[in-house]
Amino acid sequence: MNAALLMFSLALPASAAQGSVARTLQDEFAALAKSAKPAVVNISTVREEQYLVQPNYYFGAPDDLFGQFYGQPTRPKVYTHRTGGVGSGFLFDPSGHVITNDHVVRDATEIKVTLTSPEGKEESLPGTVVGRDPNLDLAVVQVQAKRRFPFLRLADSDKVRVGEWAVAIGSPFSLEQTLTVGVVSAVRQSLSIEGRPYRNLIQTDAAINQGNSGGPLLNLDGEVIGVNTAIFSPSGASAGIGFAIASNEIKLALEYLLAGRQSPLGWLGVEAAPVDDLIMRRFNLPSADGVIVSAVMPGGPAQEAGLRRGDAIVALDGKPVQSPQDLVARITRIRPGTQVPLGIVRKGAAQTLSVRIGKRPDSQEPAQRPAPPEEEETNSAAALLTWEGAVFERSKGGIRVSSVEPSSPLFGTLKKGDLVRGVDGHEVASLEDIQSAVAAADLRRGMVFDVVRRGKALYLSVKL
Template structure:
């Protein structure tokens, strides 16, 4: 049997996927210094005791098992320099791989973290925690271990929804508004690092809106809280005890935390979770344009003082954009009044809405402002 902590790890510069669990030392306040009220409340003597007592019962630990095949060694499938290579080439005799279980199969185990969002047992975690799992076991805060069923996964945002039947009402936590987060704000994480069990640590919001090239909808909260294997899918709380992020990834040279971690913001997660609870899948809005950044050179050629918006480089025929009259050369500067600064912004904003939703695009056409109302279609799996 092989063991895994269900954490995708790449060497730096790369990602080690897990859940945020970190701590930053709180500097003592000198008598002569009076901190701002919000920060004073966060670091009062007693720390986060009340917060943790409130939210920890809703945090669960997840263990998955997955059957894996252990291929036999054949003349075309052997370690380099294997001493019986020539013998096997002559006689074509397969052998079990070194260290493989008897027979041709084995089992992989993985652990992660999740949090309960409904009293009837709906649990949010990372998609990579439960991806391909044959069995899911969930350990509740009262020590009971129950079977879990995967209701749906969304690999584009690395979010999954699991359901358990626990024979009664379960403690829950609620999503907060991640759009209200500020850099420097205190956050608290709870998870299951390396399968050790319930662990609580704290950190701050280091940055917002991070793109780590993990997918088309990257918009991560960066924190100095540590993320380690086994913490994937754990909640990141604000000091009001609301879930503002799902702990997902780190940059690391070794696979362990170096204080640069990332969480999927609740702004994204809450909508994905609602879709998974309803249908088990996530349908995303589709506009039907090819886009590119407005560079300084393009802005100068168009007579702009500075680069802004996103340039429409092409419009696909018979799509919502084409039907709404959007044309090649238009510059999208806003969606429903929210400013668009990059192609990633526009992609994420459109994908956040469901097919059939109507959005208002603010455009610049030949230097003049134009509005276009678009009814979105369903996003193809592989749009042209």
């Protein structure tokens, strides 16, 4: 809204001014819809799955029946199962390239892209996948037609502010060209949705439903600030909590998607946990800022840089690290091969390491994870130690948690099968070690257990 319009609205009576502002905003939404909709597409897919069925004696084909009677092998039948899917997308250049979610086109054997002209006329064209990145849940589809297309521009999502208007356009429940309006509710650095990690998400209360996936989330200038990707909903319908992959993430990935490759993700090679007051005290940290390194992957960039288990990472490339999610989100955005400073605290002393960011492997090996302890028979009471409702016993791998009573203050922190390697900085290798360690501990002040759970190294803090 320009200054002249604002001054004019202030000069009007309150009700007239409110009506004028509302009509102006209404006109803004209508103009945005008119300009953006021709570049928003519906994507319908077909997936085919083939499977073999071995006919049995009673229900096989007649020739199979006689073949079995005379001892001849039966022929398996090949069946093809076809399923359909619907999603959204948008054109981002005049050449007919469409951005959508990877989960919209994954495993598709047929893709149909439907465009809608400004006059409302629909046109369906075949599409082919140019590039997919399952890690980012992004894909590029090429519309098969030789002409220029309307397209949407990508905004700078780093400038998005909470409270700004957000407009979603897509095909919820196959209802094409549906527009909904809301605001930017939050900007989230990372989030796990149905087990899939996402980074740099824009949260909105604009209604997003099934079929909106891959469609654009727009600002009032008609620029794309994100790709609508997921919703949080107990019912399966919009509950006012939708998420879009930020447009700057798309910009980083486009070079690789257009070349048919996945974008390389930066990788440090550590497992990290938040720092609380007990971790801060145990590791002699100046504050609860940063993250504590619970494991370092052998041969990874962190190990090569000299990072150790028990170090606290407090800064990356000169900027404070807020959480494990913040660390992961920022590392993945750094191009592999880049040398960056890593600020750490080790045994109370601040240091700076130089680390060369690696390329995240497709599958990561466990980070310095010992094998789970082998169980051994412990019928003797001498082989057991009970403390605060938790029972510890010897195993071939060390000291193992045998059980934890529900009434124990350790219940929910320690679990059956945990291998205890240390308590409050004291190494534990025998029942005598753990007996001495817990005798010196004070649950009212809190304590930190160093354990291995299902092969994963953890620092666990507990306090009464």
